Amino acid sequence: MSELRYTSEHEWIRVDGDIATVGISQYAQEQLGDVVYVELPETGRKVAPGDDMAVVESVKAASEVYAPVAGEIVEVNAALAETPEKINQDAEGGGWFVKMSGVDQAEVDALMDGDAYRAYVEGLD
Amino acid sequence: MPNPAGTDPRARDEAPLARTALYDLHRELGAKMVPFAGFEMPVSYPPGIIKEHLHARSAAALFDVSHMGQARLAGGDAAGALETLVPGDICGLAPGRMRYNMLTTEAGGILDDIMVSAADDGLMLVLNAARKRVDIAHIAERLGAAVEVAMLDDRALIALQGPEAAAVLARSAPEVKEMRFLETRTIDIGGARCLVSRAGYTGEDGFEISIANAGAEALARALLAEPEVAPAGLGARDTLRLEAGLCLYGHDIDEGTSPVEADLAWTISKRRRAEANFPGAQRILGEIAAGPTRRRVGIRPRGRAPAREGTAIIGPSGSQTGAVTSGGFGPSVGGPIAMGYVAAAFAEVGTELKLIVRGREVPAQVCGLPFVEHRYFRGQP
Numbered sequence: 001m002s003e004l005r006y007t008s009e010h011e012w013i014r015v016d017g018d019i020a021t022v023g024i025s026q027y028a029q030e031q032l033g034d035v036v037y038v039e040l041p042e043t044g045r046k047v048a049p050g051d052d053m054a055v056v057e058s059v060k061a062a063s064e065v066y067a068p069v070a071g072e073i074v075e076v077n078a079a080l081a082e083t084p085e086k087i088n089q090d091a092e093g094g095g096w097f098v099k100m101s102g103v104d105q106a107e108v109d110a111l112m113d114g115d116a117y118r119a120y121v122e123g124l125d
Numbered sequence: 126m127p128n129p130a131g132t133d134p135r136a137r138d139e140a141p142l143a144r145t146a147l148y149d150l151h152r153e154l155g156a157k158m159v160p161f162a163g164f165e166m167p168v169s170y171p172p173g174i175i176k177e178h179l180h181a182r183s184a185a186a187l188f189d190v191s192h193m194g195q196a197r198l199a200g201g202d203a204a205g206a207l208e209t210l211v212p213g214d215i216c217g218l219a220p221g222r223m224r225y226n227m228l229t230t231e232a233g234g235i236l237d238d239i240m241v242s243a244a245d246d247g248l249m250l251v252l253n254a255a256r257k258r259v260d261i262a263h264i265a266e267r268l269g270a271a272v273e274v275a276m277l278d279d280r281a282l283i284a285l286q287g288p289e290a291a292a293v294l295a296r297s298a299p300e301v302k303e304m305r306f307l308e309t310r311t312i313d314i315g316g317a318r319c320l321v322s323r324a325g326y327t328g329e330d331g332f333e334i335s336i337a338n339a340g341a342e343a344l345a346r347a348l349l350a351e352p353e354v355a356p357a358g359l360g361a362r363d364t365l366r367l368e369a370g371l372c373l374y375g376h377d378i379d380e381g382t383s384p385v386e387a388d389l390a391w392t393i394s395k396r397r398r399a400e401a402n403f404p405g406a407q408r409i410l411g412e413i414a415a416g417p418t419r420r421r422v423g424i425r426p427r428g429r430a431p432a433r434e435g436t437a438i439i440g441p442s443g444s445q446t447g448a449v450t451s452g453g454f455g456p457s458v459g460g461p462i463a464m465g466y467v468a469a470a471f472a473e474v475g476t477e478l479k480l481i482v483r484g485r486e487v488p489a490q491v492c493g494l495p496f497v498e499h500r501y502f503r504g505q506p
Contacts, residue, residue, distance in 0.1 A: 010126050024126060031129035034175045036454040037429050055483065056126065057431055059174040059454050060360055063126040
């Protein structure tokens with residue numbers, strides 16, 4: 001399994017073969033607090049980097065989730081509809097949002113690795 | 126996602142934030158601090174808003190609400206003077222009793238909603254944090270010649286809310302068990318003179334304790350050391366008050382909403398209606414007689430998507446009839462809940478509405494308030 005890469009907007013992406021999995025970071029989950037609702041995109045939708053791709057709602061507020069790279073949505077994590085708390089429990093694993101195909105590996109490699117992202121979020125506090 | 130912390134970056138550019146007497150304790154407890162009404166306040170603690178909320182419904186939660194304004198009106202006929210600014214019965218308020226009321230504008234809007242309690246030597250007011258300067262300027266301007274108006278900035282306010290609150294507080298102050306909802310007493314707790322009110326903003330039984338800043342941290346620590354008590358932040362305070370159907374100033378009520386539209390006409394006594402001598406009486410009494418054109422209602426969106434403040438409400442006629450003024454997730458309800466204003470014709474419980482959430486129609490229904498029954502203590506069980 002390849003490593004996670006992160007955007008400055010707190011999404012993560014992990015590429016396994018032809019499929020990339022996308023979610024929000026552990027840091028984002030902690031900052032949001034209890035997640036109570038998730039709105040996921042239609043499969044088949046093509047997205048560009050930075051496009052609004054999903055919405056995550058905590059008790060406090062709604063936040064947009066952006067596409068970290070270009071690609072096509074091929075699967076969404078349907079379990080989140082009934083159990084959005086999975087995002088709090090396992091943001092960088094079982095709390096994934098979507099799977100994408102057609103992702104350019106070079107675009108993924110240009111994102112922050114785990115160490116760079118951790119240094120980045122430390123600078124935010 | 127942008128800014129998951131949800132803090133307003135603009136807040137950083139403004140004047141330095143004030144801290145309450147419990148600031149160090151909040152940090153020690155691991156609170157997430159946010160700017161709120163000029164204060165740095167705890168929005169939640171490590172367990173999170175939902176657990177804090179449910180703890181207030183099942184045991185007892187401790188809230189720091191020291192950001193709220195506490196003021197004293199003394200000298201002369203303070204009650205008679207205050208009645209010139211509010212539509213409620215203040216002269217009939219017996220010492221040791223508290224009442225919910227509002228400062229109204231000449232146009233019949235709401236300048237602030239306030240708690241008023243009577244003591245032997247004057248009145249105590251609790252004011253919204255974001256409105257206290259406006260309120261005090263208004264009161265001083267209108268009543269300054271007749272009464273002495275003093276902000277009590279040296280006092281903290283600690284709320285202990287939940288079904289176990291009375292049992293917990295009675296360990297250090299047994300007489301609180303005798304108090305009824307909206308009763309106030311001066312009680313020594315751990316050597317500190319406190320003004321205790323059996324009141325709150327959660328719909329649960331509980332107390333608000335006004336104490337000099339110097340003694341506030343010791344009292345909070347002593348209460349938190351009781352096994353039933355857990356700290357709760359402003360996040361849980363907001364979900365609790367929304368489930369209890371209670372208004373939040375600046376959201377559900379403001380200078381543009383009248384007490385009648387806000388379904389708060391019950392705060393205006395028969396005598397005050399007959400006297401018709403409070404600010405905005407013409408509009409307010411007119412609306413009581415003829416009915417307001419719009420009303421605040423409870424709303425249950427179908428499904429799980431929360432409908433936030435500002436969400437457009439479409440009436441049965443197919444056009445927009447109003448907007449959500451408070452909306453989110455109700456942890457005890459287990460789903461989305463909201464309050465908002467609709468045309469009076471659509472205010473009946475059961476009326477089908479549609480909410481526009483991110484461009485899509487979400488079906489919803491007008492429902493009665495509160496969403497969670499109040500459990501105030503009105504007498505011996």
